[in-house]
Amino acid sequence: MRALPWLYLAAAFVFIYLPVGALVLFSFQGGALPVPPFDGPSLRWYGEILADRDLTSALGHSLAVAFGSSAVAVTLGFLAAYGLARHVLPGATLVRGLLIAPLTVSYLIVGLGLLIVLTRLGAPLSLMTAGIGHVVINLPLAFAIVYASMGAQQQNAERAARDLGASEAKVILLVTVPMLAPALAAAFFLSVTLSWDEFIIAFLLTRFDVTLPVEIWSMLRSGLSPRLNAIGSLVFLVSVTVVLILELLVFRKRP
Template identity: 50%
Template sequence: MKHRALYVSIVLAVGLAFIYLPIIVLGLFSFHDGRAAVPPFNGPTLKWYFEVLRNPRIGEAAINSFILGVVSSAISTGLGFLAAYGLGRFRLSGDTLLRGAVMLPMNVSYLVIGMGLLVLMRGLDLPLGLPAACLAHVVMTLPLSFAICQASITPQQVRLEMAAKDLGASQWMILRRLTIGLCWPSIFASFCLAFTLSWDEFIMTYLLTRFDVTIPISIWGMMRTGLNPETNALGMMVFAVSLILFFTFEFIYFRSPKGAKP
């Protein structure tokens, strides 16, 4: 039994090291006091973070990424919740096929989706830019939003909605004050995860934008000349945004009443 526990501990440690060691190395050399991000480590210094913050092009890219992430995440979360609510509350012919159609983009390469949308935009003579990238990000994150929201819609909620309807509540009031109130942790989690995916997405954004640069595109442009501490600092700032979203959700979720949790 002890040998089995030791084996499991070793496998777990190796797995965690495989996941987090690159991030630790990236973070360490973001404080490196030198142009070449190679050992030996010199520092620490915060000058590369200040260089990133003073770069107007990176600031513009951060604003574009933030707008793109918020808008696409809000749309995909809203559509995902409505799709999950509709398929969970009403019997429709071919509802299994509809669920599969909503989840299908999750199994398709983002490169294929991006190229398909690029051909579509060119065929319809529509301009490329942030709106086109927003459409691609909605296609990318909608299956995830749908899956998360669908897991929170339970038969118990159906009985509560029927009871509220018997007491005279309108359908809109039931949806706004009861259903969304019970599902809000899943809705918020869906938004946070969709924003994280949109914040980091490169392939489709690169294909569908022309002059609207985002953070991943900026990092790619900086890395064309090789790795440097400024690139590492920008990468850690992107990672920090994802961590902030994660801990914000965890804080709000665990402070919410037990009855509101999915």
């Protein structure tokens, strides 16, 4: 009976990681089809995707949108959390609910709504509009993480700084932000991860300059290829790297 929990845990990990393992394995396939039998290992497909200008351009677009939108979302989320946590405002409960509400809305609905608004405004679809969409979906997450981390300890330190003559701007920059650095970093990296592989909003709000998920989708229309496995493996590597950075720099327990 003691082995049953371990068997269940092993089965769960196999269920979760077996598709990823197959993806990575057949990204080293030497043949033209990503199916058994395995013919490799070979770095042929990694070389091809790194030499593909469309893919490398889409990769750069994804990184720019992910980091840019995440920085804006975390900044706005922090300012909203600070205002609602440190000041008594009329309708604060309603405002918090409205800030969290987009978490419950489908990305498809958000993307279609933004597409309608931008079309009515005459704004051309571009990476900028995709970034706006990613700010909309990441702002509630950033707000929730930062707001949950703003406790009495930070508030007492802020009061002490004000008593010593610090201005409000210095209190925020020199006291509040450093004390909330782990929460801000967690919100930023999670936003980057979500934006990095988001497809629906990026597909609806871009036209000529597309992100990597949209480029992958266009490649899928012509059938399966080991190139797709190689791209997927690189995306997985980036996601794992972000998680490891979070674990080492943010969530690691300090002695």
